[in-house]
Amino acid sequence: MENGTLAKGGRVDPLPEPEILEGFERLIAADRLFGAELNASVIKKSGKGAPFLVRRPPSRARMLEIWRDLFANRVLPQDLLDALAPEVLGFTHEDGLLLFGKDRVLYDCRIFRANEPVGHLTLSFYRELEPVFRFLPFPRRPGLRIVYIEGISLSAQSTGFASSLFRFYERLFHDLGFHRFRLKASLSVGKYYWAKEGFDCEDRKQFAEMRENLHALVRRLGLPVEEQEIRRLNHASRIASFRRDLAIPVYRNAEGYYSVDRDASHAEEFRFPLGKAFLLCSPPWDGYKVIYTGTPRRTGFVWSERFLGHRTRPGHVESPRRLEALLAAAREGGMGESLIFLEPYTPAMASLHAVHDPAYLDAFREAVARGDRKFVVRDCSISEGSYEAALLAAGGVMAGIDAVFSDRADNVFCAVRPPGHHAGRASAMGFCFVNNVAAGARYARSAYGVGRVYILDWDVHHGNGTQALFDEDPLTFFCSLHEHPSFCYPGTGRRMEKGAGAGLGATLNIPLPPHAGDREMIEAFEREVVPSIEAFRPELILLSAGFDAHRDDPIAELECTEDAYVHMTRRVLEMADRHCGGRVVSVLEGGYRMESLVSSAIAHIRTLQGREVPPCSSARG
Amino acid sequence: MFVGPRMKRNLVTVTCGATLEEAARLLKTHRIHHLPVVGEGSRLEGIVSDTDLRNATLDGTPGGADRGDSGRPVSVGEIMTRDVVTLSPGDTLDDAMLVLSRGRIGALPVVEGERLVGIVTKADIISALLFTLDIGGMGVRIEVFLPRDVREVARLVGALADLQTEVRSIVLAPHGANAYAAFVRVATIDVGSLKGRLREAGFKVPEVAEFLE
Numbered sequence: 001m002e003n004g005t006l007a008k009g010g011r012v013d014p015l016p017e018p019e020i021l022e023g024f025e026r027l028i029a030a031d032r033l034f035g036a037e038l039n040a041s042v043i044k045k046s047g048k049g050a051p052f053l054v055r056r057p058p059s060r061a062r063m064l065e066i067w068r069d070l071f072a073n074r075v076l077p078q079d080l081l082d083a084l085a086p087e088v089l090g091f092t093h094e095d096g097l098l099l100f101g102k103d104r105v106l107y108d109c110r111i112f113r114a115n116e117p118v119g120h121l122t123l124s125f126y127r128e129l130e131p132v133f134r135f136l137p138f139p140r141r142p143g144l145r146i147v148y149i150e151g152i153s154l155s156a157q158s159t160g161f162a163s164s165l166f167r168f169y170e171r172l173f174h175d176l177g178f179h180r181f182r183l184k185a186s187l188s189v190g191k192y193y194w195a196k197e198g199f200d201c202e203d204r205k206q207f208a209e210m211r212e213n214l215h216a217l218v219r220r221l222g223l224p225v226e227e228q229e230i231r232r233l234n235h236a237s238r239i240a241s242f243r244r245d246l247a248i249p250v251y252r253n254a255e256g257y258y259s260v261d262r263d264a265s266h267a268e269e270f271r272f273p274l275g276k277a278f279l280l281c282s283p284p285w286d287g288y289k290v291i292y293t294g295t296p297r298r299t300g301f302v303w304s305e306r307f308l309g310h311r312t313r314p315g316h317v318e319s320p321r322r323l324e325a326l327l328a329a330a331r332e333g334g335m336g337e338s339l340i341f342l343e344p345y346t347p348a349m350a351s352l353h354a355v356h357d358p359a360y361l362d363a364f365r366e367a368v369a370r371g372d373r374k375f376v377v378r379d380c381s382i383s384e385g386s387y388e389a390a391l392l393a394a395g396g397v398m399a400g401i402d403a404v405f406s407d408r409a410d411n412v413f414c415a416v417r418p419p420g421h422h423a424g425r426a427s428a429m430g431f432c433f434v435n436n437v438a439a440g441a442r443y444a445r446s447a448y449g450v451g452r453v454y455i456l457d458w459d460v461h462h463g464n465g466t467q468a469l470f471d472e473d474p475l476t477f478f479c480s481l482h483e484h485p486s487f488c489y490p491g492t493g494r495r496m497e498k499g500a501g502a503g504l505g506a507t508l509n510i511p512l513p514p515h516a517g518d519r520e521m522i523e524a525f526e527r528e529v530v531p532s533i534e535a536f537r538p539e540l541i542l543l544s545a546g547f548d549a550h551r552d553d554p555i556a557e558l559e560c561t562e563d564a565y566v567h568m569t570r571r572v573l574e575m576a577d578r579h580c581g582g583r584v585v586s587v588l589e590g591g592y593r594m595e596s597l598v599s600s601a602i603a604h605i606r607t608l609q610g611r612e613v614p615p616c617s618s619a620r621g
Numbered sequence: 622m623f624v625g626p627r628m629k630r631n632l633v634t635v636t637c638g639a640t641l642e643e644a645a646r647l648l649k650t651h652r653i654h655h656l657p658v659v660g661e662g663s664r665l666e667g668i669v670s671d672t673d674l675r676n677a678t679l680d681g682t683p684g685g686a687d688r689g690d691s692g693r694p695v696s697v698g699e700i701m702t703r704d705v706v707t708l709s710p711g712d713t714l715d716d717a718m719l720v721l722s723r724g725r726i727g728a729l730p731v732v733e734g735e736r737l738v739g740i741v742t743k744a745d746i747i748s749a750l751l752f753t754l755d756i757g758g759m760g761v762r763i764e765v766f767l768p769r770d771v772r773e774v775a776r777l778v779g780a781l782a783d784l785q786t787e788v789r790s791i792v793l794a795p796h797g798a799n800a801y802a803a804f805v806r807v808a809t810i811d812v813g814s815l816k817g818r819l820r821e822a823g824f825k826v827p828e829v830a831e832f833l834e
Binding site for chain 2: 488514
C-alpha cells in the first residue's frame with residue numbers, strides 16, 4: 001500500500017519529458033498502452049483476452065500533452081500503473097492497461113482473488129472547469145482534475161475491498177494533485193448504508209421522485225411530518241437521517257429485502273426510524289459520490305463593512321483595524337479571487353432569542369441608542385454601530401451555514417466582529433455581546449434540521465458563554481482548548497467541567513499551561529480532540545477560531561504559531577469530509593496583534609481552501 | 622467569618638442504640654461521612670464516621686469499650702467517639718481551619734451548650750475559601766509584588782482605580798520578610814495591557830501567576 005515512487009502533489013519538480021516518453025514506449029512494447037475510443041460508452045469489456053475497443057495510441061506529442069495536463073509530469077507511466085494496483089485484502093489487479101482518449105487517460109484492469117478473476121475496474125482521469133469559472137472570460141483557468149470510476153464490478157460482496165481500495169486511492173489521488181474522486185454505483189441493496197456514506201441520486205429528477213415517494217408514504221401512514229420538512233431535503237444522506245424520532249414498521253423477506261407492506265413473503269417485522277425505513281424499502285437508484293481529495297475547495301468568506309461600525313474606545317485592543325488588516329490580506333496576491341465572498345444578514349430576532357434573553361438584547365440596544373460608551377463592563381466598549389454589528393456578526397455565521405448547506409461553498413470563514421464566545425444568555429463580557437457561534441449552531445438545527453453539531457474553540461480564552469449555553473445539550477458538543485483558567489481570563493474551563501444533565505460528557509475542556517506552544521497544542525489536539533470528534537460523528541463542525549494563542553499575541557501566555565492552526569485546520573477538514581460532507585464554518589473570535597492575527601488567519605483560510613501553506617515564517621527565528 | 626452562617630443546619634443524626642448497619646445505610650443514602658450521635662433534646666453524645674464503621678467491621682480492631690455478646694460491636698454507641706471536638710456558633714472559620722488543619726478530624730459538630738445545632742466539614746471550609754478568593758467567578762488573577770510598606774498597597778489600589786480596573790477581589794499575603802504579594806482578581810480580558818500599565822507605574826508584576834497554585 002506504499003506509493004513511495006510517486007511524487008507528493010506539488011512538492012517535487014516535474015520529470016523530464018524524454019523519461020516520460022521512454023516510459024510510453026516501454027508500455028507500448030509490452031502491450032500495456034493503447035489508444036481508446038473517445039465516447040466512453042463505446043469502451044466496454046468483451047471477455048478475456050480482448051477486453052477493449054482499443055486503437056493505436058495517439059501521437060507521442062499528444063500523449064505528452066495529456067500527461068502534462070493531467071499529471072503535471074510528476075509521475076512515470078509505469079509508476080502510475082504500479083501505484084494504481086495495490087494488493088488490498090488479498091485482491092490483486094491483473095492485466096492493467098493505460099488507454100489514451102482525446103482528453104483523458106483510462107486505467108483498466110481485472111481484479112483477482114486467489115488467482116480467480118472476481119471483477120473489473122475502470123478509472124478515468126480528466127479535467128473539468130469549475131462551475132464558478134465556466135462563464136468567465138479567462139482562457140486558461142485552472143480546471144479541476146478529476147478521477148472517475150467508470151465502472152467497478154465485483155462478484156464477491158461485503159468484503160471491504162472496495163472501501164479499502166477507495167480509501168487508498170483517495171490518498172494517492174490527493175498526492176497526484178487530483179481534486180475530486182467520483183464514484184458511481186447502482187444502489188439496489190444497502191441503500192441506507194450507501195446514503196449514510198454520502199452517496200446521492202445521480203440526477204435530480206430521480207431525487208425529486210424519491211422525495212415524492214417519501215411524501216406519499218408519510219401521507220399514507222398519517223405521520224406528523226410537515227410538507228416543508230420533506231421539501232428541504234436535498235441529499236440522500238439527509239433522507240437517511242430524516243426524523244429519527246419516528247419509528248415505523250417494515251417487513252423483511254427471506255432474501256433480505258424490505259417492504260412497508262406485510263404480505264406472504266415479507267413477514268418478519270422490524271421497526272426503523274422513518275428515513276432509514278424509507279430508504280430500505282425504496283426501489284434501486286443510481287448513486288454517485290464525490291470524494292474531495294483535499295486540493296482546492298470552495299471556501300466562503302463572510303465579511304461586511306458594517307462590522308467596522310462597532311468602534312471601541314481608543315487604545316482598546318479589539319479595534320476595527322483587526323478586520324481591515326485581515327480583509328486587506330485576504331484580497332492580496334490572488335487570494336481574493338479564490339474566495340467566495342458572502343454577505344451577512346441581520347438575523348430574525350426569533351433566531352437570536354434561541355440563545356439570548358429578549359430583555360438582554362433590548363438592554364443592549366437601548367444602551368447603544370442612549371449613546372453609552374460601555375455595556376455592562378468596561379471591556380465591552382460600544383459605539384453607535386455596535387448593536388447592528390453584533391447582530392450582523394451572528395447573521396454572518398448563519399450566512400456561512402446557509403452557504404455550506406446550499407452547496408454554495410464547501411466551507412466558510414466568517415471574518416466577523418465583535419467576537420462572541422464569552423457572551424452568555426444574558427451577559428456581555430470579554431469584548432463579546434452576541435454569541436455568534438452559538439446562534440449559528442441553533443440556526444443550523446432549526447433551519448436545516450442538523451442533529452449533532454461539534455463546536456471546537458481554539459481561542460486562547462475559554463469559551464464560557466458557548467459552554468454555558470450548551471451545557472445540558474447532548475447534541476451540541478463543545479470542546480475548548482485554552483490557557484489554564486488559573487492564569488487566564490475568564491477563569492473557567494477547567495477539566496472537570498464536562499457538561500451537565502443530559503449534556504454530561506458533551507463538553508470537553510483542555511486547559512494548557514502558560515507558555516505551552518505548538519507541540520503541546522497539537523499533542524492535546526491529537527490525543528483528545530480528534531477522538532472526541534470521531535466518536536461524536538458531527539453533522540456540522542463550527543470553529544470558534546481565535547488566533548490569540550499565537551506567541552506574538554500580547555493578551556495571553558500561550559506560544560503557538562501558524563503551524564498549529566494549519567495542523568488543526570487540516571485535521572478538522574479530514575474529519576469533516578468523513579462525517580459531514582466537509583461542512584466546516586469557522587468563526588473569528590480573538591487575535592489582537594495585527595501581524596500574527598493576519599498571518600494565522602490567512603494560513604487557516606488557505607488550509608480551508610486545501611492549499612499548501614508555507615511553513616510558519618513569523619516566529620521560528 | 623463566624624461559623625454560624627457557614628455551617629450545615631439540616632442534620633442527619635443517629636442515636637446510641639442504632640445498629641451499625643443502620644448507620645452505614647444513612648451514610649450511604651445521604652452520601653456523607655459523619656453522623657453526630659444525639660440523645661434526648663438533641664444533646665450531642667458523640668460522633669461516628671465512616672472510618673469508625675469500617676474499622677468496627679474488621680477483626681481485631683478495637684471499637685468502643687463495650688462489646689456485644691459475640692464480642693463484636695453491634696450498636697453505634699459502642700464505637701462512637703465520645704470525646705468530640707466541637708465548635709459553637711460564635712467561633713470563627715479561622716478556629717475551624719486551625720483545628721481541621723491538624724488532621725485526623727474531618728467534621729466539627731457545632732453546639733449551643735450541649736444541644737447540637739450544626740456541623741462544619743472540610744468541604745464547607747473549602748467553599749468558604751473559594752468564596753473569599755472568588756476563584757469560581759469570572760475574571761483573572763494577577764499578582765503584584767510590593768515592598769512591605771502599606772503605602773505601596775495604597776499606591777497599587779490608587780493605580781488600579783486610575784486605570785478604571787474592575788476589581789473582583791484583592792488578597793494581600795506576606796511574601797518573604799520584606800515584601801507583600803497582592804493577588805488581584807480583575808474582570809477584564811485584556812490583562813496584558815493592565816500588566817503593562819502597572820509595570821510602567823513601577824510595580825513588579827511577574828509574567829505568570831505561580832504563587833498560589
